[in-house]
Amino acid sequence: MPPSDSEQARIGRTFADSAPAFPEPRRARPGAPNVVYVLYDDLGFSDLGCFGSEIATPTADRLAAEGLRYTNFHVTPLCSPTRACLLTGRNHHRAGMGLLPNFAMGYPGYRGELHHSTATLGEMAQSQGYTTLGVGKWHLTPMNQFTGAGPFDQWPLQRGFDRFYGTPDGMTNQWRPDLIEDNHWTEMPDDADYHFTSDIVDRAIGYVHDHRNGDAEKPFFLYVAFCAPHFPHHVPKEYVDKYVLVFEKGWDATREDRLARQQELGLVDAGTPLPARNAGVRPWSDYDPADQAAMTRLQAAYAGMVEHTDEHLGRLVAALEEMGELDNTLFVLLSDNGASQEGGEVGSMNAVKFFTGYDAPEQELAEIHEHLDEIGTEQWVNTYSIGWAMAGNTPLKLWKQDTHGGGVRSPLIVRWPGEVADPGGIRTQFHHAIDLTPTALEVTGMVAPGQVKGVEQQPLDGESLRYTFGDAGAPTRRTVQYFEMNGQRALWQDGWKAVAHHEPMLSPVLVLTGQAEAVTDFDSDVWELYHLDSDWNEVHDLAAEEPERLAAMVELWWQEAERNDALPLGAIIGGMNGPIITGRYDQGPR
Structure with missing residues (x-):
């Protein structure tokens, strides 16, 4: 503990026989x-273009060309849990974020808020000489705590950020967002051309300028959490128009083209096959031209939003470069989960229906046709179809909410000048979102403190991936990683992956009486087994050929789940077109 002012100063009866002392604030290491x-x-x-897309993303492509792309990087299948992993360096159940903060269920792994024993990187950095700045989407605090009366202990400023500006919940209208600043709600700027993405980048640049004007040497941690490209896909019309012709070929051809481009870029091996279409996705050719045009425009809005976001990210990168900060910055870019299945078969003008069940595809298409020119405007919560989400996850299976590759494999770009042996290189070591904060700690020279604000801290679960910066062939240092989300389960171990898809079943009696509960039978889930080191995108199920290996991995999953507070198992969010179910669920027989 540092000495108090009275211990450092010499105190006499008067100033004349006393000596003052001015304790130095904690400083980061020189040049941090x-x-x-x-x-x-x-x-x-x-x-992203650098991961095979036809969408223009020159900023991400530049960061990749000057840094590294990771093709074996994983996250959780849902937004808040990944944010918990990223910011704390712990597995999401261990941090208290087993699902979303909108669902607090009274179990240690499902608090719906971050445990104080799992400090964020911001909290660690504040005590070690860093200024900490956050902008964008938070979604780590129950919404009923965002009131003028608090409690405030889970607001961004109490979880490690000196400044924060953004939206507290999981999604918002990009043209008219719900906004908080520091510890209070605030109004959006009066700007006819307002868009949330440009606003948060403006704030990020302003925060860094303010910080640097106050201290010429103190390093900063900046957390930029875009709401994009989560629905609603809100973007100026010219961005939508640009991509209509690009995607008229449909999702099947888009998948094929992206896989070919990924092979050319060296992201996947030559000969890597495409998995069969995800369940519920029909061939593009099944739809008539008018319906194809409607679904194409929904995808064009998504693609335009990706380009629009990259454009504003470019302003941030340019500002850091102009300030002379970019080359002394560990820059990390990733996604919180895979492309979203939440648009139903044909997409929708109102994606909020996902939480109650979509109308029939014909009705959805009729509404899309009626408002085709309004896609991307503020009165709609438009989103694309599951076929486009499948294409977005090329060449992986399934999508957001699932523990197959399409839910948990994320593009990762890391730029750290001086240590990268081969700028523009590709890394294939297995890593996870929990590994990024340990990486930041190692690069900066910070340490994970044993106590934060008087609370004993849980150890970090992640391991730094800095060892990969200078050695593309370095063996993977990770040995095991469990996954669990809403009953979906998986375990990666030494290049193998066991995975089980789980569909919650609804009790018809309880649905009819308005007392819907999830009836789950986890023992009936079918476990699949893949050798990811040779079967990158989970095409060849080896469960029947390796039953002993699979059984051992399933048992290890239960051990890891118990160790990380992932039990009891439950299924809270229904299937693609199902309702949200709440309640308490027992683990059930093993």
């Missing part, structure tokens, strides 16, 4: 780098 996390929301594995 800044850290910038950029988190996209619902961005598919292949949605």
Whole structure:
């Protein structure tokens, strides 16, 4: 503990026989780098140009060309849990965020808020000489705590940020967002051309300028959490128009083209096959031309939003470069989960229906046709179809909310000048979102403190991936990683992956009486087994050929789940077109 002012100063009866002392604030090590996390929301594995997309993303492409792309990087299948992993360096159940803060269920792994024993990187950095700045989407605090009366202990400023500006919940209208600043609600700027993405980048640049004007040497941690490209896909009309012709070929051809481009870029091996279409996705050719045109425009809005976000990210990168900060910054870019299945078969003008069940595809298409020119405008919560989400995750299976690759494989770009042996290189080591904060700690020279604000801290679960910066062939240092989300389960171990898809079943009697509960039978889930080191995108199920290996991995999953507070198991959010179910669920027989 540092000495108090009275211990450092010599106190006499008067100033004349006393000697003052001015304790120095805690400073980071000389030359310590800044850290910038950029988190996209619902961005598919292949949605950046440098990961195979036809969408224009020159800023991400530049960062990749000057840094590294990771093709074996994983997250959780949902937004808030990944944010918990990223910011704390712990597994999401261990941090208290087993699902979303909108669902607090009274179990240690499902608090719906971050445990104080799992400090964020911001909290760690504040005590070690960093200024900490956050902008964008938070979604780590129950919404009923965002009142003028608090409690405030889970607001961003109490979880490690000196300044914060953004939206507290999981989604918002991009043209008219719900906004908080520091510890209070605030109004959006009076600007006819307002868009949330440009606003948060303005704030990020302003925060860094303010910080640097106050201290010429103190490093900063900047957390930029875009709401984009999560629905609603709100973007100026010219961005939508640009991509209509690009995607008229449909999702099947888009998947094929992206896989070919990924092979050319060296992201996947030559000969990597496409998995079969995800369940519920029909061939593009099944739809008549008018309906194809409607679904194409929904995808064009999504693609335009990705480009629009990259454009504003470019302003941030340019500002850091102009200030002379970029090359002394560990810059990390990733997505919180895979592309989203939440648009139903054909997409929708009102994606909020996902939480209650979509109308029939014909009715959805009729509404899309009626308002085709309004896609992207503020009165709609428009989103694309599951076929486009499948294409966004090329060449992976399934999507957001699932523990197959399409839900948990994220593009990762890391730029750290001086240590990268081969700028523009590709890394294939297995890593996870929990590994990024340990990486930041190692690069900056900070340490994970044993106590934060008087609370004993849980150890970090992640391991730094800095060892990969200078050695593309370095063996993976991770050995095991469990996954669980809403009953979906998986375990990665030494290049193998066991995974089980779980569909919650509804009790018809309880639905009819208005007392809907999830009836779950986890023992009936079918476990699949893949050798990811040779079967990158989970095409060849080896469960029947390796039953002993699979059984051992399933048992290890239960051990890891218990160790990380992932029990009891439950299924809270229904299937693609199902309702949200709440309640308490027992683990059930093993």
